[in-house]
Structure formats: C-alpha cells, structure tokens
Amino acid sequence: MTEHTRPRIYGADHTDTDTRPGHEYVQLDGGPLDGQLLDVTGLTADQRTAGAYLITPHSTYGPGGCASYGPTFSRPAGPWVWEGDTP
Known part of the structure; x- marks a missing residue:
C-alpha cells in the first residue's frame, strides 16, 4: 500500500502541506512545479486570467528561472497548466 501525500504548497516550506482555511488554491499541472498548489486568494480576476510566472x-534555465503557468480556456478555475520556462 502506498501512503497518500498531500500536495506541496508553492512558496511554503517544503514540510508545510496544510492549506489555510478561507484561502483558494489552484493545482499546477506539468512542468517543474507539477502537483504543487498555488494560493490565488489575493489575485484579482484579471490576474487569475493572466496566470503567473513562478520562480x-x-x-530549463536553472535555479532562479521562472515557469509560466496559467488557466486554460476550457477550465479557467484550474488547474493551471505549464506554458514553458523563462530566464
């Protein structure tokens, strides 16, 4: 039997897997942050539509590079999919 693990929360300590009550999260799909949760609570509707560049x-560009994630047209509420890396 495999042990179920909670997804990691982007930007939190690697041992912090607890979501915060009252916060909204989207799961990141694909790329280097695959499976992590991103807290989108403070983002405006426009920011949620645009997605985010996450360090x-x-x-592909090594430590400190960014991965671009964003919603898809067919599923705007999530998960956000990997769009590629940028320096």
Missing part, C-alpha cells in the same frame, strides 16, 4: 530551482 523555480528546476526550470
């Missing part, structure tokens, strides 16, 4: 140590 990651595992991008």
